Amino acid sequence: MVSKNPKIVAFCCEESGMPAYEHAVSLGLDLPDGLKVVALPCGGKAETGYLMKALDEGADAVMVFACYEGNCKYVRGNIRAEKRVNYLRERLEKIGLSPEKIVFCPVAPASGQRFAELVQREVDTLLGA
Amino acid sequence: MSGQQAVLRIPAGTSELKEVSIQPSVIVAGDHPAGLLMAEHLADLGVAVTLMVPFPTLEEVVAPYRVIASADESVAGLLQEVAERVSQHAGITRVTQADLVDISGWWGDFSVQARIGEDLKTFHTSGIAMAYRGNPVDLPGIPVQEGVLPFTDFLSGINLQTGALAGKAESPKQVVFLLDAGERDEKWASVAAIRVGVFLKRKFGTQVFILCRELKVSVDEMEQDYRAARESGIIVFKYRQTPRVEKGSGGLRVVFEDAAAISSHGPSEITLDALDVVVAQERLGLSEDRAEVLRKLRIPLEDGVAGPNNPQFTGRTPKKGVVVAGDAWFPEYPTDAAMTALSAAQELYKWVGKGTYQVDAYRVAEVDPSKCATCLTCFRICPHDSIRVERYGERNVYITQGAKEGATWEAARVKIETCDGCGLCASECPAKAIQLIYYPDMEVLDFLAKNL
Amino acid sequence: MAGIACAGELTQAGITVTLLEKEPVIGGWAADYCCKATDQCNRCFVCVADKEREGVRLSDAVTLLTNHQVREVEKNGSGYRLRVENKVEGVEKEVRADAVVLATGFKPFDATQKGELGYGRYADVLTGLDLERMLRNQGSARKPSDGQVPNKIAFIQCVGSRDESIGHLYCSKACCAYALRMARVIRSQNPGSEIFFYYMDIQPAGRLFDETLKACEEDPNFHFIRAIPSKIYRYYQKPGLMMRSLEAESGTIEEKFFDLIVLSIGMEPNPENEGLWEKAGLKPGREGFVDPATCKDGIFVAGTVSGPKDIERSIMNAKQAALSVLRYLEGQS
Known part of the structure; x- marks a missing residue:
């Protein structure tokens, strides 16, 4: 059962996700209180262990905010993150959990709007489920 | 609420700074004139430059661009005397007939192997710039036949005094520049065709036709030069499908559908006949040996050009201390290539120019x-x-x-x-x-x- | 923005930099541009400009003087003396430097000069710059007249470029790329939308552009039309805007309705360059922008001040300028 205020862990790439979160805050956009933000040097650092640990500790969902394909400062870090997320989604489905618990979200540094929108979409998905 | 969330930031932490000394030295290797410009700038800044060119003289690096320099003052300003200046520069060690065959090591401590004639020799350097010319890979959509020349062969083969092409006694009467047949989005040939076309027309009376898919004018003063070309009698057509090049009466024949003709009677086909030479824009690529050197450094090659196709790597590569310029970066018109190369030289200077660097071991x-x-x-x-x-x-x-x-x-x-x-x-x-x-x-x- | 990139490069080489900005914030026009990624990066370089700006804003080695307008540049011994005015406080002061980099940028073409295109008269005719700001600040394209999502959108290229009637016989170099990229963003946000792209010639934008162009060409809802529209007008009480053009493909005059029309405006020389910089020996080239060949004795240009450039080339030009500055200073010492 998902509470009204779901706990979401956002792993944010320092190059894109973090500035986007800060942009959203500076614009005063609505973000849920249950959002926990973890900055990482690269989206590709969001390792399987982190994502599973977050779910294990009771997070309702995990989001990985990384750079768009073709814009990673470390060439392919974002692609690795995406592959990892897709793999974990498959696994979740196999054990009967919703794959929507882990999502990969590419963002640009100056797109606070999109950041808030994606988080809201995730909240809606969780509450709708 | 915004800004109420629990946030874990990357620890700013105390940094553990370690002083490393990096000798201000670079090796600039390659056959593109952008390499000469990079060498000159870096040497003027006090960097010890070793310049490796695959030819016996530096003049041969610039030679294929002489015809463009004759046709374009801004290119002349860049390249006219650069070979002389570089060959006399006290801060540059010149190694001729040398080809870079292998690189190992890291920023500040590269070991470079070069083939000089028959011998292999090892050099040590802090940074490396590779300024390579592209080799014609193929002429997309155009069957190889007598009288059809890749653009770069045309540029390097033409005699500036007589206008004659290699192996010929006199200048051609009618020339077609056939551009954009390939898929790659390059404008160097369009710019060169217009400017060299005007030069040929004025100096040798050659009738020049330019056939292109799009008229590329996104280079400084290009629109004005295009106008000058039309006024001097150069005829420019835009085609839809790649033109057919075949044997015609008294030379080659090119047949195509004119895309710019506005007519409600359907497409209009145009035939150009009795052509002496068709100069076709080729696809340029790096030679296999050079691509191999880059691959070993794990510098990605995409579509034949070096470096990741990624805005985070403007003018540089993921390998610290190595930059790529010339056609290896992207085939560009000489003035554009100079800008790209000098911005890469600036990247390189940041890496090797200072002498000592603080490296964060934390x-x-x-x-x-x-x-x-x-x-x-x-x-x-x-x-x-x-x-x-x-x-x-x-x-x-x-x-x-x-x-x-x-x-x-x-x-x-x-x-x-x-x-x-x-x-x-x-x-x-x-x-x-x-x-x-x-x-x-x-x-x-x-x-x-x-x-x- | 090129000034910022150049300042960033110079500080990394240990040079002390003063950044003079006449606006209250730094960043130039690029600070208004939007990210043009769809499901992948479309290589518009806006994020690179954002990062450069943040880097300089937070740097201790750069003295930022915003709201400061340069009034006079004067050679003074081996260096320069600049008279600058604080526009807020109305006081003047003097800034001394060993070298000066001019990065005063461009002026966006004023689309109201092309009266037949109805900019300023019809709310749903936007310039490329308006759309950039809309996408950056609101996240998606909306019709200004009623806030609805537009479905049929026209982009008109070369508004204020390649046009001798207004004295602009040059290509602005960035418009094809920015318009196609923004059109891709609109297509990806609203899959039901249709784009009509009116152009003369598509100008390549370096090694990172090919993929975007191909994606547009392969998109069935993306129509490339080689034509320059001659008129935009309202048709009785019908919704939308009517546009008339002579199309090369069919050879007929076509009239079509659109929800939103975007004018891809070009760049003009910044009028503030006139007079001020002539004293320092800089002269305009054939296209009206500063001729970089006239830079000498410690004056340099970076970015669009010497001719239209996209963000990528502005940054490269700024790095080149930084190298030239360092080389000049090395020669002086």
Whole structure:
């Protein structure tokens, strides 16, 4: 059962996700209180262990905010993150959990709007489920 | 609410600065004139430059661009005397008939192997610039036949005094420049065709036709030169499908559908006949040997050009201390290529110009050799080619716990000078042998445990 | 923005930099541009400009003087003396430097000069710059007249470029790329939308552009039309805007309705360059922008001040300028 205020862990790439979160805050956009933000040097650092640990500790969902394909400062870090997320989604489905618990979200540094929108979409998905 | 969330930031932390001394030296290698410009600028800034060209003289680097320089003052201003200046520059060591065949090492400590004639010689340097000309790979959509020349062969083969092409006695009467037949989005040939076309027309009375898919004018003063070309009698057509090039009466024949003709009676076909030569824009690419050198440094090659197709790498490569210029970066008109090359030279200067650098030994990844299984995962993943698996003999012996003293051990090792601390290796290491010193896994896991 | 990139490069080489900005914030026009990623990066370089700006804003080695307008540049011994005015406080002061980099940028073409295109008269005719700001600040394209999502959108290229009637016989170099990229963003946000792209010639934008162009060409809802529209008008009480053009493909005059029309405006020389910089020996080239060949004795240009450039080339030009500055200073010492 998902509470009204779901706990979401956002792993944010320092190059894109973090500035986007800060942009959203500076614009005063609505973000849920249950959002926990973890900055990482690269989206590709969001390792399987982190994502599973977050779910294990009771997070309702995990989001990985990384750079768009073709814009990673470390060439392919974002692609690795995406592959990892897709793999974990498959696994979740196999054990009967919703794959929507882990999502990969590419963002640009100056797109606070999109950041808030994606988080809201995730909240809606969780509450709708 | 905005800004109320629990946030774990990357620890700013005290940095552990380590002074490294980097000799201000570079090797500039290649056959593109952009290399000469880079060498000159860097040498003027006090960097010890070794310039390697595959020819007996520096003049041969510039020679194929002489016809463009005759047709365009701004190119002349760039290239006219650069070969002379560089050949007399006291800060540049010139190595002729040399080809760079292998690079190993890291920023500040590269070992470069060059083939000089029959011999192999090793050079040591802090930074490397590769300014390569492209080789014609193919003429897309145009069957190879007599009278059809790749653009670069045309440029290097023309005699500036007589206008005659290599192997011919006099200048051609009618020339067609056939552009854009390939898929790649390049404008160098369009600009060169217009400017060289005007030169041929004025100097030798050659009738010039230019056939293109799009008229590319996004170069300084190009629109004005295009106008000058039309006024001097050069005829420009836009075609839809790649024109047919075939044997005609008294020369070659080119047939195509005119895309610019506005007519409600359907498409209009145009035939140009009795042509002496068809100059076709080829696809340019790096030679296999050169591509191999880049591949070994794990500089990605996309579509025949070097460096990742990624805005984060403007004018540089993921390998610290190595830059690529000339057609190897992207085939460009000489003035554009000069700008790209000099911005790459600036990147290189930042890396080697200062002499001593402060390297942060804290914001990096570290391998625990006792856990390393030498699976090479990190080696394959590292975007900066900063991890090597090394077996150390006498010195720097990695000792595992419990191993006998003096035992040599193979383990991965991070080169801290070039590590950016992105953590990709740490997140993929199956043995969990790698940690970011400044941001260990425990920080993230503790945060999750506390806040959920 | 090129000035910022150049300042960033110079500080990394240990040079002390003063950044003079006449606006209250730094960043130039690029600070208004939007990210043009769809499901992948489309290589518009806006994020690179954002990062450069943040880097300089937070740097201790750069003295930022915003709201400061340069009034006079004067050679003074081996260096320069600049008279600058604080526009807020109305006081003047003097800034001394060993070298001066001119990065005063461009002026966006004023689309009301092309009266037949109805900019300023019809709310749903936007310039490329308006759309950039809309996408950056609101996240998606909307019709200004009623806030609805537009479905049929026209882009008109070369508004204020390649046009001798207004004295602009040059290509602005960035418009094809920015318009196609923004059109891709609109297509990906609203899959039901249709784009009509009116152009003369598509100008390549370097090694990172090919993929975007191909994606547009392969998109069935993306129509490339080689034509320059002659008129935009309202048709009785019908919704939308009517546009008339002579199309090369069919050879007929076509009239079509659109929800939103975007004018891809070009760049003009910044009028503030006139007079001020002539004293320092800089002269305009054939296209009206500063001729970089006239830079000498410690004056340099970076970015669009010497001719239209996209962000990528502005940054490269700024790095080139930084190298030239360092080389000049090395020669002086």
